Amino acid sequence: MSKKWVYIQDLGSYVGQEITLKGWVYNTRSSGSKIKFLLLRDGTGYIQCVLFQGETLQEYLDQFSLLTQESSVIVTGIVREEKRALGGFELGLTSFEIVHKTEDYPITPKEHGTGFLMDQRHLWIRSKRQHAVLRVRAEVIRLCREFFDKNGFLCVDAPILTPSACEGTTTLFEVGYFGEKAYLTQSGQLYSEATARAFGKVYCFGPTFRAEKSKTRKHLTEFWMLEPEVSFATLDENMELAENLVEYVIQKIMETREPELKSLERNCDVLKKYRAPFERLHYNDAAKMLEKGSPDFKYGSDFGAPQETFLTSKYDKPFFVHRFPKAIKAFYMKQDPEDATLSLSCDLLAPEGYGEVIGGGCREESIDVLLKEIEKHKLDQKDFEWYLDLRRYGSAPSAGFGLGIERAVAWICGIEHVRETIPFPRMLERLRP
Ligand code: 4AD
Numbered sequence: 001m002s003k004k005w006v007y008i009q010d011l012g013s014y015v016g017q018e019i020t021l022k023g024w025v026y027n028t029r030s031s032g033s034k035i036k037f038l039l040l041r042d043g044t045g046y047i048q049c050v051l052f053q054g055e056t057l058q059e060y061l062d063q064f065s066l067l068t069q070e071s072s073v074i075v076t077g078i079v080r081e082e083k084r085a086l087g088g089f090e091l092g093l094t095s096f097e098i099v100h101k102t103e104d105y106p107i108t109p110k111e112h113g114t115g116f117l118m119d120q121r122h123l124w125i126r127s128k129r130q131h132a133v134l135r136v137r138a139e140v141i142r143l144c145r146e147f148f149d150k151n152g153f154l155c156v157d158a159p160i161l162t163p164s165a166c167e168g169t170t171t172l173f174e175v176g177y178f179g180e181k182a183y184l185t186q187s188g189q190l191y192s193e194a195t196a197r198a199f200g201k202v203y204c205f206g207p208t209f210r211a212e213k214s215k216t217r218k219h220l221t222e223f224w225m226l227e228p229e230v231s232f233a234t235l236d237e238n239m240e241l242a243e244n245l246v247e248y249v250i251q252k253i254m255e256t257r258e259p260e261l262k263s264l265e266r267n268c269d270v271l272k273k274y275r276a277p278f279e280r281l282h283y284n285d286a287a288k289m290l291e292k293g294s295p296d297f298k299y300g301s302d303f304g305a306p307q308e309t310f311l312t313s314k315y316d317k318p319f320f321v322h323r324f325p326k327a328i329k330a331f332y333m334k335q336d337p338e339d340a341t342l343s344l345s346c347d348l349l350a351p352e353g354y355g356e357v358i359g360g361g362c363r364e365e366s367i368d369v370l371l372k373e374i375e376k377h378k379l380d381q382k383d384f385e386w387y388l389d390l391r392r393y394g395s396a397p398s399a400g401f402g403l404g405i406e407r408a409v410a411w412i413c414g415i416e417h418v419r420e421t422i423p424f425p426r427m428l429e430r431l432r433p
């Protein structure tokens with residue numbers, strides 16, 4: 001008979017009471033004919049349920065073998081404190097009802113290859129490891145928003161369908177738009193510059209798209225980006241904002257998601273050391289280090305994976321590289337007044353081999369310079385008239401950055417590949433499920 005329906009995460013308030021849980025069979029195990037164990041998950045946690053002759057009717061002991069992996073069930077029983085059990089509680093089962101009996105669940109406790117698991121992503125997300133990663137992801141997002149909301153930023157979202165490129169024309173996804181060409185957004189930045197002139201300091205958060213042909217552990221074609229933009233901010237102020245955000249998220253995540261991080265075997269003591277301020281490395285100094293240590297590097301070029309790996313091996317905290325060459329940056333990036341070949345840009349590189357998690361900088365505020373850059377980058381000026389208006393009416397310095405959520409989550413969780421940090425990853429060779 002069904003009692004009050006509660007969730008596993010709330011069981012602490014129901015010790016000694018008979019309650020009902022609704023969920024799925026994670027595992028079963030028998031200890032002779034008189035005692036049987038069901039490990040149940042309901043999405044909020046796991047609990048061991050015990051079926052004991054004498055506490056339940058014989059019919060339930062007889063039906064126990066019908067409880068196959070991932071069958072959906074409604075169970076009723078008495079909550080007991082049990083220090084040795086996962087989560088600290090167990091349920092003395094009095095009855096259960098099978099809602100749906102699952103046959104041949106494709107993901108079994110044996111080892112599966114990643115390709116197979118990616119094809120089964122819609123089911124794979126039920127597993128413990130994926131659960132932990134996605135719970136960390138949700139918390140990272142919540143903390144990012146909390147940081148900006150607490151610091152007086154206004155959340156103003158940017159459009160997804162756009163008429164023009166923000167980050168170069170080679171990675172655009174084209175879509176038809178009532179007879180016109182449109183593109184999925186690569187970054188909300190240009191729009192955030194507009195909203196920052198309207199509201200001072202803002203952020204946007206949403207999916208961004210890049211037709212990346214690279215098959216690496218860091219590239220998705222659809223990823224989520226958090227982008228703050230601050231009118232009148234300098235490059236230094238921009239880096240300060242970025243390091244405060246990263247410190248906030250990392251220090252706070254341990255308050256609520258330490259069990260998940262531990263289950264992923266993440267060393268939380270290492271994370272605890274990631275406190276601001278983070279070092280600032282000038283591109284020219286980074287280049288000197290690379291010229292010595294990274295054979296394929298040439299001054300003036302962007303960092304590839306080998307350069308990021310080399311640089312991150314020299315630091316045990318996140319660090320900034322600033323003032324990248326102007327020629328490798330997007331059209332809007334402001335020239336360094338001290339060296340016209342450089343730009344007022346900054347990337348935050350995560351240690352432990354993770355590399356770039358944040359990219360940003362100062363925006364060009366002179367309309368004349370911007371017009372030349374638009375031409376140089378072979379962009380169509382008419383698509384940017386609205387953006388140029390921001391320089392015609394109350395032009396001002398402006399700086400901001402983009403934090404890639406999946407890269408940040410991969411680093412925080414200490415996992416190898418970004419594909420596990422988003423519920424349904426989109427990559428060069430993966431559009432399904
Ligand atoms: O460095 P990016 O390209 O910077 C921008 O898009 C700026 N418009 C942001 C701004 O200033 N508002 O991208 C920012 C971050 C990167 O540091 C990385 O974390 C993430 O977005 N990123 C990706 N993550 C996963 N897959 C990809 N293909 C990514 N490309 C960028």
Ligand code: MG
Pocket residue numbers: 347356358359
């Ligand atoms: Mg970048």
